[in-house]
Structure formats: C-alpha cells, structure tokens
Amino acid sequence: MRTATISRKTAETSIDVSVNLDGSGVYEISTGIGFLDHMIEQVSRHSLIDIKLKCDGDLHIDQHHTTEDSALALGQAVKKALGDRRGITRYGTAYSPMDETLSRVAIDISGRPYLVWKAEFTQTKLGELDTELIEHWFHSFAGEVGLTLHIETLYGRNNHHICESLFKGLARALRQAVEIDPRKADAIPSTKGTLGGEA
Numbered sequence: 001m002r003t004a005t006i007s008r009k010t011a012e013t014s015i016d017v018s019v020n021l022d023g024s025g026v027y028e029i030s031t032g033i034g035f036l037d038h039m040i041e042q043v044s045r046h047s048l049i050d051i052k053l054k055c056d057g058d059l060h061i062d063q064h065h066t067t068e069d070s071a072l073a074l075g076q077a078v079k080k081a082l083g084d085r086r087g088i089t090r091y092g093t094a095y096s097p098m099d100e101t102l103s104r105v106a107i108d109i110s111g112r113p114y115l116v117w118k119a120e121f122t123q124t125k126l127g128e129l130d131t132e133l134i135e136h137w138f139h140s141f142a143g144e145v146g147l148t149l150h151i152e153t154l155y156g157r158n159n160h161h162i163c164e165s166l167f168k169g170l171a172r173a174l175r176q177a178v179e180i181d182p183r184k185a186d187a188i189p190s191t192k193g194t195l196g197g198e199a
C-alpha cells in the first residue's frame with residue numbers, strides 16, 4: 001500500500017496528515033475552517049485517496065496560514081506516498097460539471113511544479129473561507145507534490161459550484177494520475193528515468 005504520514009509543526013500551525021493512495025475515499029478532516037474541510041473531503045471522496053488531516057492553526061489572526069499549511073502538508077504526504085513514482089499513470093484530466101458550472105483540470109505528476117489558474121470568484125467568502133485563498137491552496141499543493149497543474153473554469157455563475165467543481169476536478173484527475181498502469185507497473189513513466197520523487 002502506498003501510504004504516508006506527515007507531521008508539520010510551526011509557530012503558526014500544527015498539522016498531522018496521513019494518506020493512502022490505494023484507499024476508498026475515506027476521510028477525516030478538521031482544519032477549523034468548515035468550507036475548507038468540505039473541499040478537502042471532496043478531494044478524498046472523488047480521488048479514492050484516504051485522507052486524515054487535523055490542523056490547529058492561528059485562526060485568531062486569519063485563515064491564511066491554516067489554508068496554506070494544510071495544502072503544504074497534504075502535498076508532502078502525497079509526494080511521500082508516491083515514492084519514486086514507479087508505475088504511475090502520471091497524467092490525469094477531468095471535466096467537472098456542477099449544475100451550471102463546468103471546470104477543466106489537467107495534471108502531470110512531473111516533479112516540475114507549475115500552476116496555471118483561470119478561475120475567478122465574484123464574492124469574497126464562501127462560508128467563512130476567503131476566496132482569495134483558494135488559488136493559493138492549489139498553488140501550495142501543486143508545489144509540494146511536484147504537479148504541473150492546469151485549472152480552468154470554462155463557465156459558471158455560482159461561486160460555491162465553481163469552487164467545488166475545481167476541487168472535484170482535481171480529485172478525479174489525481175485518481176487517474178496516481179493509478180498504477182498495469183502495462184508498465186515496473187517503470188518510471190519518463191524517458192529521463194526519474195520524476196523527482198522520493199525513493
């Protein structure tokens with residue numbers, strides 16, 4: 001089983017996270033930000049990656065550190081669970097509809113972190129989550145995993161639907177990309193012979 005546990009402690013947050021890439025989408029998420037919990041739950045449920053994440057952060061200041069650090073710790077755990085990335089499919093793409101909204105997410109577990117972000121929100125908060133932090137969450141997650149990540153809202157009006165379709169799209173693309181390719185389960189999917197993973 002491809003699993004990992006990360007503990008990340010700073011003066012701003014204390015986070016414990018564990019993942020199982022070969023899970024069934026079981027989750028236990030607690031960040032102190034209800035809408036962020038809901039989004040990370042979507043990642044787990046629709047990627048089939050089991051995620052347990054507990055974050056105690058300095059929410060008396062604002063939500064920035066908790067949002068950023070939850071993405072960093074989750075990304076570190078996924079990267080560790082991937083190991084040297086041998087056998088993975090590597091690429092994943094998802095079109096994610098939610099009522100009037102349609103989003104597109106494409107990823108390459110390349111070891112070269114890069115985010116292309118084409119999504120906008122017309123309100124400052126979703127629940128209690130500052131919408132300006134949503135792009136930052138994806139940027140932080142991609143950076144730690146080593147993802148090339150392209151995210152685009154093709155159309156949509158409802159801000160909740162837009163955000164949820166992005167997280168669900170990430171989940172579905174991840175599900176494809178982390179799967180073991182039965183035709184090449186013994187090979188790292190790169191002509192270089194490495195994807196910048198961990199041994």
